[in-house]
Amino acid sequence: SFVLLLLLFHYIGNSQIRPTPHNSKDKDAEFDVNYNDTVTSENQTIYAFNHTISRNKTEGVRVSVDLLSNKSESPILFVVRQKQAVLSFQVPLILRGLYQRKYPYYDVGRTLCQPPTRAASETQYFFVDVSTLSSQGANYQLRVSRVESFTLQTNKKFSFTASPSQPQYFKYVFQDGVDTVIVKVNSDMAFPCSVMSIQDIQCPVYDLDNNVAFIGMYQTMTKKGAITVQRKDFPSNSFYVVVVVKTEDEACGGPLRFYPLTPDELIDAGNRSKALDVMVSTAINLEAYVMGMLFCLGIFFSFYLLTLLCVCLERARVISSSADNGSTMSSEAITDSATSTDNNYGYMGMKRSLESVARSRQESLSSIEEDDYDTLDDIHSDKNIVRTKKFLYVADLARKDKRVLSKKYQIYFWNIATIAVFYALPVVQLVITYQTVVNVTGNQDICYYNFLCAHPLGALSAFNNILSNLGYVMLGLLFLLIVLKRDLAQNRALERHDVNALECGIPKHFGLFYAMGTALMMEGLLSACYHVCPNYTNFQFDTSFMYMIAGLCMLKLYQKRHPDINASAYTAYACLAAVIFFSVLGVVFGRDNTAFWIVFSVIHILATLLLSTQLYYMGRWRLNAGILRRIVYVIYTDCIRQCSGPMYIDRMVLLVMGNIVNWSLAAYGLIQKPNDFASYLLAIAICNLLLYFAFYIIMKLRSGERIKCLALVCILFTAVVWGFALYFFFQGLSTWQKTPAESREHNRECILLSFFDDHDIWHFLSSIAMFGSFLVLLTMDDDLDTVQRDKIYVF
Known part of the structure; x- marks a missing residue:
């Protein structure tokens, strides 16, 4: 009895708070009404x-609702019940933007997903339930219509x-024999910002700003968007192309409105219609991949063949020259037999002298290390005497033992080989992680590809x-082989x-050449890693x-002209490590950071002065506690007391020009604060290299030296190739200085074999130009191979 009494009280209490049941009104409705x-x-x-749906024809169904009374105290809930899916939404539709800001929309349109049918033709029913908790009531307009062009056609x-x-979405079905397509969405309007998404055929379809990133592949866009889709990723051989307009433009680089918004701004925020067009085109086939790879290999293997031909011709010339010298010697043998004994004695004496020199050199090479020379004070005095001469010759700066x-x-x-291994391994691991994240999440805003010419292969998005x-790798290896032959x-x-x-001649030391070839190969590997994502x-x-x-x-x-006083590898790589360190700091902190740019500019100028x-004093200027006293003394004696000109005019001209260039670059960086700090730093390095190279060539010609035909051909060829390479480099197919959506506005179609874009051609030409530049450095002083070192000027 007690239990029954409790149940009775519970029933009476619930009956008092339960709302009155709805009066349900059913209507048989028609399309387009x-x-x-x-x-x-x-x-x-x-x-x-x-x-009626047909297996061979897909039609979309779209539900459109317009709220006629905006002052309703409660929203209207629309629930669409289908055979295999349920879609629900409220009007006004509340979409959230950045910082959870709310935007109401009173005009809503949604496309219903289409479950597949196995029958040739089938009649399906669906229901639209309309309800609200508003006691005042709300007026609305409902329209359900067919989307005749729901299925996209190839190249249309x-x-x-x-x-x-x-939002809008459409269906695409892969044609027979087509494995890859490119979906391109374009608009003449940069804003409002929008999102294009590729999703598998399933219900529900994620077609709102707050859920479009839940599944499939997606990317933000302003005027251009493109996604390459492969059949293997979609078991149903079809997919949806979804286009959603975002509630705010900040993701595409647009301005962010102040909040809270006024009523007029809310109305304006709701008026964000965007006209777009979509086209699905077939991508390249396997034959294009094979042709692209063969073309790439063919170009660079041709350099191997050309090098082999040059080696064969040079060998034939040497053999022919040796034969001519042999016949000349045989014709002069009778004359030589009549020479005097004094001449014989002189020849033998000279021979013994050369043998003794060679023997002493070999003996000195037995156990010499780099620290075994220049340890006495008189040697330091000798350095001061030699290096401060007004006119220096290579023999003056090539006094150290060759073995050392x-x-x-x-x-x-x-x-550099050690650096390459330890640098490359984490880089490869990181970019593999990047590519995995892109493939798993589908977020194509992570990587700045040229999406209109990005051909995937396996897990790689832009092969x-x-x-x-x-x-870079093949020509770097070829350069190493050429250096090895010379060595x-x-x-x-x-x-x-x-x-x-x-x-x-110029003393032959090949260690730096080996390092240059290795660096060129590593540039190819790391550039490939960068282009993974x-x-x-x-x-x-x-x-x-x-760098x-x-x-x-x-x-x-x-x-070349200062073999004894060139920097050691440890010092050089320490300086390059500092450059890379500043490159990382510039990328992370350099954007509009005045303090960083001031510090960097000061360090840049001080490093230039040091x-x-x-360079001016040939390494005889010591950086220690007495440097300020020496600076004052030099200024007093050379500028105030007697006002004498510089002792080494050529060096002074180079250094003055170098300081002007570097100070100008430092001022530009401090004033403009370029976003691409890494490229700015690289521009500093290239400007200094070009300045020094031009100075070297000018001084070489001023000194009465000449440039051999091979070196001259390399210089002219390299200059032309660099010119074309820079043209393609500045085409700018993408830029990570902007948002991903803005970067895609620069995307362009492939221009070579339907496989390579402008940046790929930059890779081709710049690798050839770097290889040619290395050959110039290797051959530019071949004219001095028979000139005594005490007659070769230092500059």
Whole structure:
């Protein structure tokens, strides 16, 4: 009895708080008819629709609702019940933007998902339930219509309009024999910002700003958007193309409105319709991939063949020259037999002298290390005497033992090889993670590709941008082989005590050349890693070894005339590490950070002054506690007391020009604060390299030296290739200095073999130009191979 009493009280209490049941009103409704009606908390309207679907033809069904009374205290709830899905939404539709800001929309349109049918033809029913909790009632207009052009056709453009509350999506079915397509969405309007998404055929379809990123692939867009879709990713051989207009433009680089919004601004925020067009086109097939790879390999293998041909021609010339010298010697044998005994004695004496020199050199090479020279004070005095002469010759700065210097410069190669291994491994791991995140999340805003020419292969989204870096690796390896051949030839000449190899020409040290070739190969590897997922956080991967290459080239130019006083590998790489460190700081903190730019500009100018002093005084200027006293003394004696001009005019001209260039670059950075700090830093390195190279060539010609035909051809060829390379570099197909949506406005179609874009051609040409630049450094002083070192000027 007690239990029954409790149940009775519970029933009476619930009956008092339960609302009165709705009066349900059912209507048989038709397509393309406007239904103007009123709904209150006391009644509910159910619209019943039926339509015939065919397995061979897909038609979309779209539900459009317009709220006629905006002052309703409660929203109207619309529930669409289908055979295999339920879609519900309220009007006004509340969409949230950045910082959870709310935007109401009173005009809503949604497309119903289409469940597949196995029958050839089937009639399906669906119902639209309309209800509200408002006691005052709300007026609305309902219209359900068919979307005749719901299925997209290949290579046929379709135009439509979308807004945040009226998203659009369409279906595409892969044709037979087509494995990959490119979906392109375009608009003449940059704003409002929108999102395009590729989703599998399933219900529900995520077609609102707050859920479009839940599934599939998606990217923000202003005027252009493109996604490459592969059949293997969609088991149903079809997919939806979804276009959603965002409630705010901040994601696309647009302004962010102040909040809270006024009523007029709310109305304006709701008026965000955007006209767009979509087209699905077939992508390249397997044959294009094969042709692209063969083209890439063919270009760079041709350099191997050309090098082999040059080697064969040079060998034939040497053999022919040796034969001519042999016949000349045989014809002069009779004359030589009549020479005097004094001449014989002189010849034998000279021979013994050369043998003794060679023997003493070999003995001195037994156990010499880099620290075994220049340890006495009189040697330091000798340095001061030699290096402060008004006119210096290479013999004055090539006094150290060759074995010691060879070991010193070989350290460049071994150090950069070690750096390459430890630098490349985490880079490869990181970019693989980036690519995995892109593939798993579908967020294509992570990577800044040229989406109109991004050809996937396996897990890689832009295989063509990776393949085009092959030239750096192949030509870097070829340069190493050329240097190795010269190194072996030089060693053979030293073993046979060739006078020219011992005492003539620029001293041959190949360690820096080996380091340059290795750096070129690593540039190709790291550039390929960067293009796995290009963005601002990993751009330094692409530029790190560019700094290395520029620095090594300047060191090699300086080493040619200053072999004894060139920087050690440890010092050089420490300075390059500092450059890379500032590159990372600039990428992270450099954007509109005045304090950072002030610090960097001051360090840049001080480093320029310090290096200028070291170069001017040939390393005899010491950086210690007495530097301020020496500076004052030099200014007093040279500028005030007697006002004498510079002792080394050529060096002074170079250093003054270098300081003007570097101070100008520092001022530009401080004033403009460029967003791309890594490129700005690279521009500093390249400007200094070009300035020093031009100075070297001018001084070489001023000194009465000449440039051989091979070196001249390399210079002209390299200059032309650099010109074309820079043209393609500045095309700017994408830029991570802007938002991903704005970057896509620069995307362009492939221009070579329907496989490579402008940036790929930059990779081709720049790798060839770098290889040519290395050859210039290797061959530009071949004219001095028979000139005594005490007659070769230092500059």
